[in-house]
Amino acid sequence: MRAKGSFKIWMLMFMIILIMTGCTSQNQNSEQHSSLENKTESVTEKESNSSEEETAQDTEESSEIAEEIVTESDTTMEETTAMMQTGPTAPEAPIVNSVRLMAVGDNLMHLSNTMSAKQPDGSFDFTYHFQHVAPIIQQADIAVVNQECVMGGIELGIQTYPCFNTVYEVGRDLVKAGFNVILAANNHILDQGETGLQNMIRYWKTNYPDIPVLGIHDTEEDSKTIPVIEKNGIRIAMLNYTYDTNLKNGIEEKPYLVEYLEEDKIESDIKKAKEMADFIIVFPHWGEEYNDTPTPEVQELAKKMADWGADLIIGAHPHVIEPVEWIPRANDKPTLVYYSLGNFQSEQFRTEQMLGGLADVTIIKDENGDTYVLNHAMEYLVTHYQLTIPDLGYYNIVTTYPWEQYSPELAAAPHGIISKDPTFSYEKLDQIRTNMMSRCQ
Numbered sequence: 001m002r003a004k005g006s007f008k009i010w011m012l013m014f015m016i017i018l019i020m021t022g023c024t025s026q027n028q029n030s031e032q033h034s035s036l037e038n039k040t041e042s043v044t045e046k047e048s049n050s051s052e053e054e055t056a057q058d059t060e061e062s063s064e065i066a067e068e069i070v071t072e073s074d075t076t077m078e079e080t081t082a083m084m085q086t087g088p089t090a091p092e093a094p095i096v097n098s099v100r101l102m103a104v105g106d107n108l109m110h111l112s113n114t115m116s117a118k119q120p121d122g123s124f125d126f127t128y129h130f131q132h133v134a135p136i137i138q139q140a141d142i143a144v145v146n147q148e149c150v151m152g153g154i155e156l157g158i159q160t161y162p163c164f165n166t167v168y169e170v171g172r173d174l175v176k177a178g179f180n181v182i183l184a185a186n187n188h189i190l191d192q193g194e195t196g197l198q199n200m201i202r203y204w205k206t207n208y209p210d211i212p213v214l215g216i217h218d219t220e221e222d223s224k225t226i227p228v229i230e231k232n233g234i235r236i237a238m239l240n241y242t243y244d245t246n247l248k249n250g251i252e253e254k255p256y257l258v259e260y261l262e263e264d265k266i267e268s269d270i271k272k273a274k275e276m277a278d279f280i281i282v283f284p285h286w287g288e289e290y291n292d293t294p295t296p297e298v299q300e301l302a303k304k305m306a307d308w309g310a311d312l313i314i315g316a317h318p319h320v321i322e323p324v325e326w327i328p329r330a331n332d333k334p335t336l337v338y339y340s341l342g343n344f345q346s347e348q349f350r351t352e353q354m355l356g357g358l359a360d361v362t363i364i365k366d367e368n369g370d371t372y373v374l375n376h377a378m379e380y381l382v383t384h385y386q387l388t389i390p391d392l393g394y395y396n397i398v399t400t401y402p403w404e405q406y407s408p409e410l411a412a413a414p415h416g417i418i419s420k421d422p423t424f425s426y427e428k429l430d431q432i433r434t435n436m437m438s439r440c441q
């Protein structure tokens with residue numbers, strides 16, 4: 001118990017330092033590690049030399065210190081993101097590297113999402129759309145967004161449901177907000193055929209060659225590589241698949257264009273990834289739309305992915321948040337699963353679809369070379385859209401707020417969703433959020 005107590009303090013101290021420094025370079029992490037080690041040693045020494053009475057006192061002191069740390073950590077985190085939950089795996093050796101990964105759900109670009117960015121001179125600027133979440137996103141080493149529609153460019157026209165298309169500038173402004181990994185395997189990616197997909201890939205390769213766009217490929221050659229990102233000395237493989245595409249234009253002739261959720265392919269990709277990476281993340285586009293509970297098929301596939309070697313699974317597509325859970329593994333540390341993060345931004349029609357999740361995960365590598373999740377959180381986000389220019393034909397204000405910045409006043413501004421879902425209110429959003437928090441591990 002004592003060892004566990006000092007371990008806890010050690011971990012909490014590590015978390016504080018992570019928060020204060022923002023988990024930066026390998027060198028900085030090594031320095032953090034050595035100062036942490038000193039603190040841990042002094043606590044351990046003190047405990048081992050104590051008599052029973054002293055030990056009791058020390059334990060009390062330790063828990064006081066821990067409480068202080070938790071309080072301090074709480075305050076810092078409130079300013080930034082939700083409270084971190086400690087994962088089931090305590091570090092088995094000193095921590096040498098860490099990566100803070102964040103992910104958001106579907107950036108589903110209806111007419112209002114794109115048109116509200118249009119400027120008087122005809123250009124597009126999405127800065128306002130992402131500016132409230134940008135300060136959080138920018139704290140991540142890796143920030144992932146699911147671009148739930150093709151960015152085929154203005155030359156293909158701005159299109160809304162059912163065959164979406166948006167402009168390239170959304171990519172530029174997602175990057176400006178801090179996102180540096182784009183998920184593209186989703187059911188709308190072939191809405192504009194191969195042309196839309198190729199336009200999107202060309203835009204990213206030309207303008208942001210260092211930003212991985214996952215789950216789609218312009219050539220067969222490109223489809224043979226396993227994407228691995230190295231950050232702070234941790235190699236992370238990232239795999240993205242979709243259950244299907246609504247349209248299949250061109251896919252018969254070129255099956256490599258989109259990564260589909262096929263079990264044999266996933267298993268073989270994960271096995272290849274294990275040779276190349278310390279940690280494997282799968283981003284499946286899966287599940288049942290508008291269902292806040294993962295289907296039995298999704299749960300079964302998550303278990304299989306975990307057994308094949310996925311360490312973290314972050315799902316998208318249902319447009320509502322689904323719970324977070326740990327899947328135990330016989331011969332490895334448990335796998336963390338966010339079944340669905342809901343919508344990041346959309347112009348959908350129900351209160352539930354306005355509430356999105358932001359996964360915040362700290363991945364660590366210890367001195368034994370093991371890499372696993374130290375802690376995780378879910379921040380809640382609210383899509384707000386509003387009409388302030390009568391008869392415009394689309395909502396001219398569209399943005400996403402962190403939960404802490406949303407308010408009853410904003411909800412009553414009024415949120416444009418009220419015309420589609422009259423039951424919408426701040427209180428209802430809060431109920432859905434509180435209920436989901438109780439269902440997340």
Ligand SMILES: [Zn+2]
Pocket residue numbers: 148186187188285316317318
């Ligand atoms: Zn989808």
